[in-house]
Amino acid sequence: MTMGKRQKRPRFESWGRFPTLQAKVVPLHWTTDFPLSAAPAAKQLPVGLGRSYGDVCLLENGALLATPGMDRLLHFDPATGVLRCEAGASLQQILDFAVPRGFFLPVTPGTKFVTVGGAIANDIHGKNHHVAGTFGRHVLRFELARSDGSRFVCSPVENQEWFAATVGGMGLTGLITWAEVRLRPIVSRRIDYRGVKFHGIAEFLELSRTSANEYTVAWIDCVSTGKNFARGIFMRGDHTAIPGPLKRSKESKLVFPIDLPAFALNRWSMKAFNSLYYHRQIGQEKAGPVDYEPFFYPLDAVQRWNRIYGRSGLLQFQCVLPRESGESGIVEMLKMITVAGLASFLAVIKVFGDVPSPGMMSFPAPGITLALDFPIRREKSFDLLDWLAKITQECGGRMYAAKDARMTAEQFQAFYPQWQEFARYIDPGFDSAFWQRVTGRRPRDE
Amino acid sequence: MSEQRALPQRLLALGATSAIAEATLRIFAERGASLVLVGRTPHKLEAVRDDLLTRGAAAATAIVADLDDTAAHPALLAQAVEALGGIDVALLAHGVLGDQAHAERDYAAAEAVLRTNFLSAVSLVGWLANYFEAERRGTIAVISSVAGDRGRKSNYVYGASKGGLNVFLDGVRNRIDRAGVKVLTIKPGFVATPMTAHLEPNALFAQPAEVARRIVRAIEQRRDVVYVPPIWAAIMLAVRAIPGPLFKRLNL
Numbered sequence: 001m002t003m004g005k006r007q008k009r010p011r012f013e014s015w016g017r018f019p020t021l022q023a024k025v026v027p028l029h030w031t032t033d034f035p036l037s038a039a040p041a042a043k044q045l046p047v048g049l050g051r052s053y054g055d056v057c058l059l060e061n062g063a064l065l066a067t068p069g070m071d072r073l074l075h076f077d078p079a080t081g082v083l084r085c086e087a088g089a090s091l092q093q094i095l096d097f098a099v100p101r102g103f104f105l106p107v108t109p110g111t112k113f114v115t116v117g118g119a120i121a122n123d124i125h126g127k128n129h130h131v132a133g134t135f136g137r138h139v140l141r142f143e144l145a146r147s148d149g150s151r152f153v154c155s156p157v158e159n160q161e162w163f164a165a166t167v168g169g170m171g172l173t174g175l176i177t178w179a180e181v182r183l184r185p186i187v188s189r190r191i192d193y194r195g196v197k198f199h200g201i202a203e204f205l206e207l208s209r210t211s212a213n214e215y216t217v218a219w220i221d222c223v224s225t226g227k228n229f230a231r232g233i234f235m236r237g238d239h240t241a242i243p244g245p246l247k248r249s250k251e252s253k254l255v256f257p258i259d260l261p262a263f264a265l266n267r268w269s270m271k272a273f274n275s276l277y278y279h280r281q282i283g284q285e286k287a288g289p290v291d292y293e294p295f296f297y298p299l300d301a302v303q304r305w306n307r308i309y310g311r312s313g314l315l316q317f318q319c320v321l322p323r324e325s326g327e328s329g330i331v332e333m334l335k336m337i338t339v340a341g342l343a344s345f346l347a348v349i350k351v352f353g354d355v356p357s358p359g360m361m362s363f364p365a366p367g368i369t370l371a372l373d374f375p376i377r378r379e380k381s382f383d384l385l386d387w388l389a390k391i392t393q394e395c396g397g398r399m400y401a402a403k404d405a406r407m408t409a410e411q412f413q414a415f416y417p418q419w420q421e422f423a424r425y426i427d428p429g430f431d432s433a434f435w436q437r438v439t440g441r442r443p444r445d446e
Numbered sequence: 447m448s449e450q451r452a453l454p455q456r457l458l459a460l461g462a463t464s465a466i467a468e469a470t471l472r473i474f475a476e477r478g479a480s481l482v483l484v485g486r487t488p489h490k491l492e493a494v495r496d497d498l499l500t501r502g503a504a505a506a507t508a509i510v511a512d513l514d515d516t517a518a519h520p521a522l523l524a525q526a527v528e529a530l531g532g533i534d535v536a537l538l539a540h541g542v543l544g545d546q547a548h549a550e551r552d553y554a555a556a557e558a559v560l561r562t563n564f565l566s567a568v569s570l571v572g573w574l575a576n577y578f579e580a581e582r583r584g585t586i587a588v589i590s591s592v593a594g595d596r597g598r599k600s601n602y603v604y605g606a607s608k609g610g611l612n613v614f615l616d617g618v619r620n621r622i623d624r625a626g627v628k629v630l631t632i633k634p635g636f637v638a639t640p641m642t643a644h645l646e647p648n649a650l651f652a653q654p655a656e657v658a659r660r661i662v663r664a665i666e667q668r669r670d671v672v673y674v675p676p677i678w679a680a681i682m683l684a685v686r687a688i689p690g691p692l693f694k695r696l697n698l
Contacts, residue, residue: 027640027643029465029640030489030490030493031493032489032490069465069640072493072494072496072497072500073496073497073500073501074493074496074497074500075496075500076500086493097500097501
């Protein structure tokens with residue numbers, strides 16, 4: 001059945017739903033669909049599932065090359081764990097395929113609804129960064145297609161400068177058509193979990209230092225003050241060594257049904273949420289086997305959870321501060337956040353390891369990383385973000401492009417002094433709202 | 447018969463690179479089926495075959511063919527039977543949407559739609575019906591469309607090709623069901639595929655994976671006609687119920 005043609009195109013939103021920019025969405029179904037047969041007059045940008053938060057996956061009046069239709073699994077070798085797949089395959093699809101075969105992702109972020117292409121383009125990290133490094137460390141090679149029609153294979157030994165520019169290259173260097181990723185073996189879906197309560201950053205750092213686990217991350221209360229300041233739960237996990245279930249996950253049917261009104265998230269509701277979350281774990285320590293789904297992807301259980309923030313959306317902030325200046329810097333940030341009373345329930349803190357990131361523009365670096373989200377309250381939220389960016393800069397840290405909608409060109413260029421070197425690899429047909437902003441060609445969205 | 451049967455293991459897919467066929471084939475592949483894939487574009491067919499083998503297909507043979515060439519059908523189908531050592535299910539998934547406005551101006555454009563969607567299916571199903579009738583088993587599953595239920599000005603050439611197909615399949619079913627051969631007419635509504643990429647998505651758009659799950663269930667349950675998703679059965683009942691004098695004035 002068909003309908004009459006209409007002119008209006010769907011709007012593509014990032015997960016933060018801010019900013020909102022009109023663009024044309026061009027779905028790609030085959031790796032040969034690019035370059036487009038009718039070359040667009042506008043600039044192009046590959047996009048995946050739109051899980052980055054700010055404007056790194058947006059381009060006003062551009063052509064967004066939507067890759068999720070290119071989701072084929074092209075080859076898998078169970079002897080080596082190497083999977084070759086098209087770039088639009090999601091981590092969810094890979095898990096559905098790999099877990100029943102006794103394999104798992106080498107690195108996973110907090111959602112499985114991201115594409116392999118997006119994982120490479122943002123050189124994502126996970127709870128095992130301190131031992132495994134970034135996602136790009138586990139990418140053996142990929143094909144890069146450029147808008148001039150050329151395409152070539154990139155790896156750490158082949159076209160290595162293109163490999164380095166494309167890993168963490170925010171989709172700007174060309175379209176990744178397929179990639180090879182080395183998966184890791186598991187014997188069960190289960191994770192041996194241990195949660196430990198802590199008070200203060202010093203305790204958190206001590207727990208990080210003394211944990212020998214593959215996965216470590218902490219949830220931190222960004223609302224409470226006084227004796228509860230910087231309390232949190234330190235979470236450790238390892239893939240269990242005891243053979244167990246390897247079934248494929250069931251698909252979650254829960255969808256957050258409505259855009260909540262702006263007043264739903266306020267100082268009091270967030271305080272209540274943070275207290276509840278902290279006290280959900282009754283004792284000082286809690287240990288036992290848990291399934292990988294709630295361990296890695298607690299929020300994936302509710303589709304479209306970003307609607308909690310309403311139509312106006314949310315702002316994410318993630319920085320990494322060097323070890324030396326990190327502790328005092330994080331404390332200063334937390335104080336500022338609690339005073340502003342804007343923080344919400346997704347504050348996460350982790351110590352990154354020393355494993356070098358393979359991308360020229362990769363975000364992770366040795367140090368302490370803090371990630372949180374804020375509802376958008378004009379002035380107030382933007383001011384707070386400006387302060388956090390300032391502290392980040394003073395501490396010699398940097399911010400994460402995939403979670404940013406607000407850093408200035410000056411800040412970005414200080415965080416990533418290699419940006420001009422990177423710019424030489426950008427596809428002349430490509431651009432993004434983020435890149436326009438951080439190169440001073442586009443004002444910050446209000 | 448209402449009992450669920452094990453999913454058939456040998457499947458021939460005609461138009462294997464269509465989004466709905468590919469999603470359906472993934473389910474068969476994950477259960478270890480043997481496949482013959484027929485499609486027009488070699489590199490697309492190869493990507494689909496690689497994916498299905500990776501997902502667990504016991505075997506996947508790719509055959510490049512233009513299904514408009516009805517003269518080549520008997521040899522093509524015989525080749526598929528030989529490759530699989532016999533067919534349990536034949537899935538016809540090839541088709542074109544065409545351009546209604548173009549077809550109104552140019553008979554050749556209308557004829558091309560009818561040839562691909564209707565005449566090639568008459569040839570293929572004709573051969574397969576005889577094959578399965580002799581075997582006294584098997585399933586012919588054909589992807590038609592809700593558009594074949596009533597002609598509308600926005601796409602009646604496409605609709606006529608699918609309407610003709612539906613009537614043809616009714617007749618074949620009437621002939622060979624008694625021989626133990628199932629003829630399944632699949633009527634999808636809007637599905638998010640390359641064929642509909644130019645349309646504005648709406649709440650009725652279904653994903654190919656969901657449509658595929660329902661197709662596999664319909665094959666297992668040995669159904670005759672299935673609307674996917676099922677909401678379209680109600681929608682088309684209503685569309686068919688509109689009296690002619692009123693219908694002709696509507697913009698549908």
